[in-house]
Amino acid sequence: MAELFLIHQMRLLFRQTAIVAMACAMSAAQADEATPRASDTGYGMALYEYHQGNFFQALTRLNVVNREGGIAGHGDHPLLVEGGLMLAYGMTREAQRQFQALLDTSDVSDEARNQAWFYLGKVFWLEKDRDASTDALSRVDGELLEESDPELYHEWLYLKGQWLLGQSQSPESRQQLDDLLDELPVSSPWRFYLRYNRSVQSLTAGDQPAAMDELEALIADTSPDQDQPSDVQAEMLALEQQARLSLGRLHMGKGDFERAMRVLDEIPLDGMLSDQALFNYAVSASRQEQHGLALQALDALQKRPLFTPWLQQVPYARAFTIEQMGRNKQALAAYRRAAEHYVQLDQRLTEEQASLSESRLINALAFVREGAENTAPDADLSATGPALGESTMLTDAYGRVKVRPDDFSLAELLAGEAFQLALRDMHELYRLDDSLDQWRQQLASFEVMLDTRRTRREARIRETREALASMKVDEWTDRQEAFRKDIEQASANENAAFFMTAEQKALKNQLDRVENTLAGLPVNEKTRQQRQTYERMRAYFDWWVADEYGVNRWAAVKQLRELDEAMDTFVSQRKLMEEEMASDDRLDEFASRIARKKAELDRLDRQLDLALEQTRQSLMNLVQSELARQRQQVTSYLRASRHAQARLADGLFLNAREAAVQQNSGRPDDDTTVKEGSDD
Amino acid sequence: MMTHRFSLILSALLLLGSSTVFAQDSNDGDEGSVALSVEELKKQVIRLNRDLFILEEDLLFPASTQFAVFLSLDTGEFLKLDAVKLKLDDDTVASHLYTERQVKALQRGGMQRLYMGNLKTGSHQVTVFVEGIGPDNRAYKQAATLEFEKGTGTAALEIRIRDRSSDYQPEVAIVEWE
Numbered sequence: 089m090a091e092l093f094l095i096h097q098m099r100l101l102f103r104q105t106a107i108v109a110m111a112c113a114m115s116a117a118q119a120d121e122a123t124p125r126a127s128d129t130g131y132g133m134a135l136y137e138y139h140q141g142n143f144f145q146a147l148t149r150l151n152v153v154n155r156e157g158g159i160a161g162h163g164d165h166p167l168l169v170e171g172g173l174m175l176a177y178g179m180t181r182e183a184q185r186q187f188q189a190l191l192d193t194s195d196v197s198d199e200a201r202n203q204a205w206f207y208l209g210k211v212f213w214l215e216k217d218r219d220a221s222t223d224a225l226s227r228v229d230g231e232l233l234e235e236s237d238p239e240l241y242h243e244w245l246y247l248k249g250q251w252l253l254g255q256s257q258s259p260e261s262r263q264q265l266d267d268l269l270d271e272l273p274v275s276s277p278w279r280f281y282l283r284y285n286r287s288v289q290s291l292t293a294g295d296q297p298a299a300m301d302e303l304e305a306l307i308a309d310t311s312p313d314q315d316q317p318s319d320v321q322a323e324m325l326a327l328e329q330q331a332r333l334s335l336g337r338l339h340m341g342k343g344d345f346e347r348a349m350r351v352l353d354e355i356p357l358d359g360m361l362s363d364q365a366l367f368n369y370a371v372s373a374s375r376q377e378q379h380g381l382a383l384q385a386l387d388a389l390q391k392r393p394l395f396t397p398w399l400q401q402v403p404y405a406r407a408f409t410i411e412q413m414g415r416n417k418q419a420l421a422a423y424r425r426a427a428e429h430y431v432q433l434d435q436r437l438t439e440e441q442a443s444l445s446e447s448r449l450i451n452a453l454a455f456v457r458e459g460a461e462n463t464a465p466d467a468d469l470s471a472t473g474p475a476l477g478e479s480t481m482l483t484d485a486y487g488r489v490k491v492r493p494d495d496f497s498l499a500e501l502l503a504g505e506a507f508q509l510a511l512r513d514m515h516e517l518y519r520l521d522d523s524l525d526q527w528r529q530q531l532a533s534f535e536v537m538l539d540t541r542r543t544r545r546e547a548r549i550r551e552t553r554e555a556l557a558s559m560k561v562d563e564w565t566d567r568q569e570a571f572r573k574d575i576e577q578a579s580a581n582e583n584a585a586f587f588m589t590a591e592q593k594a595l596k597n598q599l600d601r602v603e604n605t606l607a608g609l610p611v612n613e614k615t616r617q618q619r620q621t622y623e624r625m626r627a628y629f630d631w632w633v634a635d636e637y638g639v640n641r642w643a644a645v646k647q648l649r650e651l652d653e654a655m656d657t658f659v660s661q662r663k664l665m666e667e668e669m670a671s672d673d674r675l676d677e678f679a680s681r682i683a684r685k686k687a688e689l690d691r692l693d694r695q696l697d698l699a700l701e702q703t704r705q706s707l708m709n710l711v712q713s714e715l716a717r718q719r720q721q722v723t724s725y726l727r728a729s730r731h732a733q734a735r736l737a738d739g740l741f742l743n744a745r746e747a748a749v750q751q752n753s754g755r756p757d758d759d760t761t762v763k764e765g766s767d768d
Numbered sequence: 769m770m771t772h773r774f775s776l777i778l779s780a781l782l783l784l785g786s787s788t789v790f791a792q793d794s795n796d797g798d799e800g801s802v803a804l805s806v807e808e809l810k811k812q813v814i815r816l817n818r819d820l821f822i823l824e825e826d827l828l829f830p831a832s833t834q835f836a837v838f839l840s841l842d843t844g845e846f847l848k849l850d851a852v853k854l855k856l857d858d859d860t861v862a863s864h865l866y867t868e869r870q871v872k873a874l875q876r877g878g879m880q881r882l883y884m885g886n887l888k889t890g891s892h893q894v895t896v897f898v899e900g901i902g903p904d905n906r907a908y909k910q911a912a913t914l915e916f917e918k919g920t921g922t923a924a925l926e927i928r929i930r931d932r933s934s935d936y937q938p939e940v941a942i943v944e945w946e
Contacts, residue, residue, distance in 0.1 A: 126840065126877055129836070129838050129879060129926075132838065132840065132877070132879025133878075133879055133880070133881055135873070135877050135878040135879065136870075136873050136874065136879055136880050137873075138873075138878070139869075139873035139876045139877075139878050140870060140872075140873045141869075144810075144813075144814065147814050148814055148817040148818055148821065151814055151815065151817075151818035152818050152822060155818060155822065156822070178806070178807065178810070179807050179810055180807070181807055182811060513806045516806065516810065517806065517809070520810065523817065524813065524816075527816070527817070527820050530820070531820075534823070534824075534827055537827065678823075678826070678827055681823050682823070685816065685819060688816055689816065692809070692812055692813060692816060695805075695809055695812075696809060696813075698805075699805050699806055699809055702805070
């Protein structure tokens with residue numbers, strides 16, 4: 089029965105994880121209904137990755153957004169999503185910190201706080217911290233959770249039920265569990281799991297009739313609900329078969345083989361538990377002395393590929409059944425074939441143990457590529473299957489890789505949680521390694537890019553310097569300075585002539601020329617009048633220049649000021665340019681960031697190698713132990729087959745000798761000889 | 769004696785599970801430590817990944833020229849999105865074929881960054897062509913255009929595909945993010 093519980097627990101874990109992921113997604117979907125579109129592009133991108141199951145990319149996106157100022161317009165929802173993502177990505181401790189941080193924040197909505205308590209309880213439950221889980225789950229407001237997310241509410245009821253089952257049973261706890269079950273919809277798988285677990289608990293407590301009643305009721309209540317999604321329908325069907333198998337085995341345990349056969353007969357031959365059902369059916373039939381039926385069931389099993397290690401007992405069991413039917417010669421042959429089979433199997437397992445390596449292990453597993461999940465179970469996946477670390481590898485909601493064994497000796501191991509987790513870690517580590525490799529290439533290309541930018545920059549600097557040199561910038565500065573001094577001096581001397589306008593200067597030149605001409609002419613009436621006219625003109629001109637002095641001086645000073653401003657701008661620009669040309673600050677900053685990240689990458693790479701080695705070793709150890717265990721079993725079957733072979737051979741030999749003796753003494757043949765003859 | 773041996777097989781079968789349970793329990797300690805280190809590594813790689821994403825953006829798409837186009841899908845009841853092509857100033861800069869998973873992710877509030885690049889300040893034109901299966905299972909194709917002014921800061925546009933309940937048709941619009 090313990091085997092059943094193990095399978096059940098594993099299935100529970102898978103189921104439970106799938107529901108967690110679904111719940112996260114549903115929360116997101118509901119929030120989206122309230123806000124039709126993401127009001128933050130970074131958050132929108134994170135959701136895009138999240139809903140595709142790319143948890144690593146989604147977490148990276150959320151980290152980027154948080155680093156760049158956080159997510160606006162979505163309240164506490166991103167925190168819940170991030171926690172859910174961490175949980176789904178196997179970062180349970182980080183998820184725990186995230187939910188605790190959310191709960192420590194004062195301005196959190198009641199709904200978010202309620203869900204955070206639920207998820208925190210879930211984290212503790214996954215970490216097998218029963219007390220902390222119970223405490224967190226007891227803080228959840230059931231009504232609010234039912235209102236905000238019915239799926240989470242059902243899961244919460246299930247977890248509370250699990251907690252009650254773990255308690256010592258009392259009438260109160262039984263009543264509480266009944267109340268919880270009443271809250272769950274009849275078609276809910278959670279309800280089924282709880283009832284199944286209750287039967288397990290009854291059995292553990294020694295109350296076998298109660299356990300069997302529960303299983304019978306469970307089988308009777310499990311009817312397919314066409315409104316449910318196809319995967320839930322398939323799961324319910326598998327659960328029903330599991331309940332039938334358990335019930336059949338309990339009947340066997342009680343010695344009620346007839347009932348066991350009836351129950352096991354209901355399990356379809358193409359169902360996932362048909363191997364176990366057939367074998368148990370054979371055992372029951374044998375115990376009912378219905379050897380023909382037992383042999384029929386064992387023959388059906390023998391025709392199947394002996395895929396799971398536990399099916400290796402079939403060759404021996406088949407020979408035993410034939411012996412039970414009194415066909416000793418056939419049984420002897422069957423034991424011989426069984427022994428040969430076990431010898432070959434032992435050789436094979438020994439070779440596998442000796443040559444076990446990661447690549448051989450990986451070759452023995454067929455991984456499923458995304459989109460190929462509906463491939464037939466017997467399809468050859470080796471040609472198309474992805475390698476560990478490939479992003480197209482199909483995984484479940486918790487990152488466990490979907491894999492089928494190519495080698496039957498790994499089948500049972502593959503179903504174990506420890507192996508699944510180690511394989512998941514291995515896949516994740518390879519993915520991280522791949523991501524680091526990509527970044528290493530990217531950083532190398534960044535360096536090339538920076539080198540190119542430096543080269544282009546240097547060329548530009550050269551061009552700029554040449555342009556500045558051709559402009560004779562220093563001469564401009566000297567001339568500006570000389571101009572300033574002249575203006576200041578003329579202002580101090582009130583030199584009106586200095587500030588004359590171009591028109592005034594032209595007139596002055598004209599008047600000077602007239603004065604020179606008059607100076608060379610004889611003095612007579614005519615020149616006297618000319619000189620008087622000139623003096624009037626000169627006097628008017630001097631008055632005009634003196635009158636315009638203020639205006640002219642202001643215009644000159646204004647021009648000087650404008651020139652100063654222009655020169656200041658030019659000088660500061662030139663200074664900036666010089667500074668820019670002198671230092672590579674921006675590029676240096678990028679180069680230093682790249683160098684830092686390269687160092688970090690190298691450090692992480694070393695840690696990753698170490699973790700990969702540890703995980704690889706852990707996987708190898710698991711496989712080695714499994715192979716050793718199988719060898720031990722095969723050896724015991726081999727020994728039993730050989731003993732039976734020897735025993736039967738002896739019996740046949742003695743019977744034959746006895747018959748010969750009797751023949752020689754003239755007595756008729758006995759029954760045994762006739763029966764043995766019928767074997768031929 | 770034979771019957772006794774067959775019973776032994778049955779007992780072995782029933783006990784097989786318990787030995788597996790014990791074997792599994794004995795591995796829990798190792799599993800825990802490896803899982804812890806893997807979790808720590810994941811955390812560190814995510815942090816490094818974040819820094820490198822930021823570095824990449826700073827280096828390749830400086831804030832003054834950065835230009836991004838996002839795509840979102842509101843419900844998507846009247847359109848099963850197949851493909852999108854994006855033109856920027858008459859050059860095709862992005863095109864994408866959608867998987868079922870990507871469409872579902874968009875329908876659940878996800879936002880795809882369809883294009884990221886650099887753009888000079890000034891006037892630009894962006895055109896998007898959306899293809900898919902529209903109402904009544906008929907092939908659907910629609911384009912939308914937007915003229916916009918790129919300033920000195922980062923610029924972001926969103927291609928918004930949504931259901932129009934007034935005539936049960938999908939609607940494609942390009943909007944600017946503030």
